[in-house]
Amino acid sequence: MYHSVGDCSDDPYRITVTPGRLDAQLGWLRRRGLRGVSLGELLAARARGEGRDLVGLTFDDGYADFVEHALPVLRRRGCGATLFVLPGRLGGVNAWDPLGPRKPLLTADGIRRAAAEGVEIGSHGLTHVDLTRADDATLRAEVARSRALLTELTGTPVAGFCYPYGTVDRRAADAVRDAGYTYGCAIDPGPLTGPYALPRVHVGQRDTAVRLLLKTRLHRLRRRAAEGI
Structure with a gap:
């Protein structure tokens, strides 16, 4: 799980x-015989009983620096990724972070460019709100409306959703499935771990x-494996 x-x-x-x-981290994966891919590619491979040499790479929030800085590294290392974006904040900033700093978010053109480079585009909701605290109307908009907008923007049905702040409950997971x-x-x-609540591990500077290496081992100990994945 990456961000900016x-x-x-x-x-x-x-x-x-x-x-x-980022380049050093992806190089570490490569030296271990692993390759970073989108979540869609990883899940499809696992469904075929394959993909043990694949690692899902996700980038949350849709920062504009993804196109400028992350894409060249991914290309150089032969990796794919899933980019979770906020169609309600296109060209905006990360206003949900009270401490800042303010970072620009991708525009519609930036998202299309990432998609054209083979990056899987997923939804991070409309505006980055905690879905476990949202009322019914907000939950529907954040989940279903964001998918409709991104499908229209990219011309491709959107398969993946990422819960803002990583927080999920049964109601939010059901809304994602139903959308x-x-x-x-x-x-x-x-206990919610499964296709609609996949565990991830944060990767930082x-x-x-x-x-x-320690994180990969601790991840297996601390987090349940998603059945069938």
Whole structure:
């Protein structure tokens, strides 16, 4: 689970990695015989009983620096990824982060460019709200409306959803399923773990080879495996 790729000198939430660090992390995967791919590709491979050499790479929030900094690294390393974006904030900023800094988000053209490069586009909701606290109307808009807007924008049905803040409950997971998505990403969904609440592990600037190795091992111990995946 990645977020922003760029300057991390002012990064209170530790959501940013530099392009050099991302390149080193993807290189670490490659040296271990692994390849980063989109969640859609990973899940399709697992459904065929394959894909043990694949790792799903996700980038949350749809920062504009994805196109400038992440895409070249992904291309160089022969990796794919899923980019979760906010169609209600196209060309805006990460206003949900009270401490800042303010980072620009992708425009519609930026999302289309990423999609044209083979990046899977998924929804992160309309505006980045905690769905476990949303009323029914807001939940429908954040989940179903965002999918409709992104399908129109990219010309491709949107398969994946990512819960803002990683928070999910049964009501939110059911809304994602009912809206037509085929999977949903969380962080540590516990007993909800499954196709609509996939666990992920955060990767940041401080994650060197040793830390990545520890995280892969701790992930298996701390988080339930999604059945059939």
